[in-house]
Amino acid sequence: MINDQTKNKPPFEAESVVFKALNHPVRLAILEVLRDGEHCVCHLSAYLGQRQSYISQQLIVLRESGLVQDRRDGWNVYYSVVNSLVFEIVDGVRALSGAEASTLPIAQTECTCPSCSSKKSN
Amino acid sequence: MINDQTKNKPPFEAESVVFKALNHPVRLAILEVLRDGEHCVCHLSAYLGQRQSYISQQLIVLRESGLVQDRRDGWNVYYSVVNSLVFEIVDGVRALSGAEASTLPIAQTECTCPSCSSKKSN
């Protein structure tokens, strides 16, 4: 039980919560970025070239569906996936749909958060 | 490439087509019924207690997303899943969401199609 929206609901509602969260290009892109571990909102925003408030909106959907979790560290909030099974699902759907190995809408800007700056890569 | 909606589209559109098709209680219920092989529309309609035209609408979505295929035999049209990987995905999402093993909205009426009548079960 990874979210609280699954109790006493019509059949398949619990699954719908997850499918709904995954049915969105930007949210899928966010998950792709999170494949290699946690990232802060500012990094996701810069990397995906989307406004911060918009990324926040999508992160909230992902968080409320139970797919990601957040952790605050000073100024930054770092998001990560709760259960890596989600990647198997995404990969499965990708295989089903015959899509290529995900062409990410990449890196418009540099993220200036501490962890990104220290890495100094990507 | 199991559907035609995956070419020259924005990133993750192909995956979205599948996620969208799966994000629907009745369509998930239909897939559950199709776990044990092909079934005609009248059976799905009777078994799930939904009007035939409504089941048809949902089957069209599933078919256009490439998840199911149809086969005509006389009066009846039989639907079946194209790739059983879809069940692994559904099961994965179910595990992820912590849902129970799918409580189907079951059997209101009897289907009178040839294949159902001959089986004379369920």
Place this chain on the structure above:
DNA sequence: TAATCATATTCAAATCCGTGAATATGATTA
């Protein structure tokens, strides 16, 4: 406590989706 930083929230408009109702299509049989 005031300024600053990253992040979250609210609001509204446009679009999309779900679904009932009615009806069309197309194969089959008489």
Place this chain on the structure above:
DNA sequence: TAATCATATTCACGGATTTGAATATGATTA
């Protein structure tokens, strides 16, 4: 070809989703 059967399609409306814009919140530092 007319009747009948299973299935498919169209239409319309109400509700949900998407997304830009503006702003709020809350932690941190000076």
